Amino acid sequence: MREVKLNKESISFDAYETMAEYYFKDIDRKPFNAYYERPATTSLIQDVNGKKVLDAGCAAGWYTNWLLERGANVIAIDFSPKMIEMTRKRVGNRAEILRADLNEPLSFIDDESIDLVVSSLTLHYLKSWDNCMSEFNRILKKDGQLVFSVHHPFMDFTIFKKENYFLTELLDDEWNTPMGKVKVQFYRRPLSDIVSYVIDAGFLIEKLLEPMPIDQFRIEQPEIYDRLTKTPQFLFIRAKKL
Secondary structure, eight states: OOOOOOOOOOOOOHHHHHHHHHHHHHGGHHHIIIIHHHHHHHHHHHOTTEEEEEEEOOOTTTHHHHHHTOEEEEEESSSHHHHHHHHHHHTTTEEEEEEEOTSSOOTTSSSTTEEEEEEEHHHHHOSSSHHHHHHHHHEEEEEEEEEEEEEEEEHHHHHHOSSSSSSOOOEEEEEEEETTTEEEEEEEHHHHHHHHHHHHEEEEEEEEOOOOOOOHHHHOOOHHHHHHTTTEEEEEEEEEEE
């Protein structure tokens, strides 16, 4: 495994090391993932057969496997060694799987060599998006696409009862897992900053989604389903390199 020195801005490393097995065994069946985030993200991904794709923040490898099943050639990266281990467990040697920190340059990927970057619920762990957006633009071919999901700024602002919507702030949360409560940190920022990072890096936003969960979510968790039909949890963007 290539050595990766975590950037001082890297957060939630211990949390994801702790949750790696949980992500591999349980997350695929969780309604927020299976019936809300993944249907929306995959709806933004066009034909990947024969394309070279970067899974940026691969976690336990669900998207890596999904992309491989559709004929993509995949590079999967994550900053957590245990998440990398789970991705290898899921897909074996069918993908190039590397440990990397999105706060740092992706120097192991050539200029204009990637057709698509997919980043699922990862970028809100970065304080600044300057580096990752610049690197995504560098490695993408002309007209290559970036598809990503993040926490919706409205959700973070209201649930955490913050006073100034326009700040970028580090938030502390606790997630209930089979191992008990796990402390997770992430950043909230206003929608204008999210959009500006993408546009200023040389992308054209093609589509922005605030989607409804699919019906299976209503069957399994009707109260949360009802809330999600009134207040968004995640934000989804597809952008094209100019």
